[in-house]
Amino acid sequence: MQPFIATMYKVRQAFYAAIIKSLLRTKSLLQTIFNIWISPPVIKGENVDEDGAICGGKVLLLSPFLVDVAKAFEESKKSSVLMALSNGLRDQFGESLLDNPLNMLPSYNHQLPSGDERGTYLALDVGGSTFRIALIELSGRKSESIGTTILKRDSFKITNDVKQLKGMLFFDWMAERMGETLSGQQEGHDMSEVPLSMGMSWSFxxxxxxxxxxxxxxxxxxxxxxxxxxxxxxxxxxxxxxxRKGLNVQLNAIVNDSSATLLSKAYLDQTTRFAVILGTGTNAAVHLPVHIFSPPKFGIRPASWHDSATHVIVNTELSMFGRGILPYTRWDKALIAGHPRPEFQPLEHFVSGGYLGEIVRLILVEGIQTAGLFGGVVPPSLKEPYSLETETLSHIESDISPTLSSAQQLFLSRHPTTHPPTLADMRALRAIASLVSHRACGVLAAGIHALWQLRNDAESITAQSSSHTLVAYNGSVLENYPGFRVSCQKQLDDLVEASGSKKGVIELMYAEESSLLGAAVAVACIDG
Incomplete structure (x- = not known):
């Protein structure tokens, strides 16, 4: 009997090995789980401890809960689903060009920079927590320098006390900070005679x-x-x-953050036609011909504007789109069920840093309560909505070590518990985070692709003849979340190819200091 037992043992080992090899070779649902959940030593064929998926040559069953989660997110990975989402978004964009007063808003910026604009400008960036000021010199796209030089820059925290300043007191505080920045500043401009031209990025x-x-x-x-x-x-x-503060400055342009991002990159690269912001929230801008808008969308504007404007930079308010066509899971439905404005910004709920952590929290808490993750004990802090920050997930996904020790330490420092997560728990959390962030990349890619299709239609450009176009981006998620930009670009390439164009036609490109530079460029376009 001994030879028979030995033979059966070898057969069983070969059978398990074949299963694993097949799973790791295919693009199946389970491969996704293996790639994320199994540690590098397992993929290399090494034995791991009892927390791993393989131990002593035996295959341990994957958590049914993780399989359920992966299945729920699998649909949103399909190119056909993303293409259908893109087409649906394009239709919604088109409808909003006609009569929606909340989005697809044509700005007053109808000029893209030529790249020849030169001069020294004061740029302001007023955000939710910071007021930034910079004196910026534009030297032209073809200059020996990089085209833009920040001569001086200051950043001031907008504390709760500052937020409480009522009416003119807040604007006086702004002027005082501007005075501090400009004190003794004479580079390239005579402050005593000609007013210093100023642009502002206003995030409200x-x-x-x-x-x-x-x-x-x-x-x-x-x-x-x-x-x-x-x-x-x-x-x-x-x-x-x-x-009132004696500042010899003149405000000549006000732009929002997405328009500023587009302008800042367009000054350096003339192929820029789109901009995307993805941080706590999300938005996008696009340069479109004016003829596709209904006249009421422009409100009351002087005839001189209409005479000179053939195109216009559009604040899309991208976050507001996607109602009825986004790939909802039960956790997305739970999120919006507890949201004070569940239908206001549906796309933002799927992609922005303000919500990715909450979706993962909802999934994780369910896994703890129903599948025994974390020893069946929910860390007290995770009982509070929005307590799991997207930044935490970013650090967890950044840890690619076999032990996930740094991810575990970070998680415990922010979410202490009487039942510290095991290695298997951390792998499960990392798998969930990866599924959620990967879907966000796809949804954002679909949104960008929809804007690309909209512009192609408006300009009578076929997909086959579409030329290389830049999408300027900034925001903490696109800039810092591990692999996010790469995954978004990959899924965007797939959509572009499925449309009949070439891979790389649309390229995501980081726009450094876009709010400040864009404010300066907006003014420079006027000065000509």
């Missing part, structure tokens, strides 16, 4: 009425600057505060 809602004007609206995020000033002209408010 306004009803823009000209390139340098807009009616102030509620700012949210704890700011009280609009108190008593709702409907006042933002440009005038800032100009008045600067005048």
């Amino acid at each position: 809602p306004i009803e823009q009425t000209s390139l340098r004007s807009g009616l102030l609206q509620g700012m949210g995020k704890g700011f009280l600057a609009a108190h008593g000033l709702l409907g006042h002209d933002l440009g005038d408010l800032i100009q008045d505060s600067c005048s």
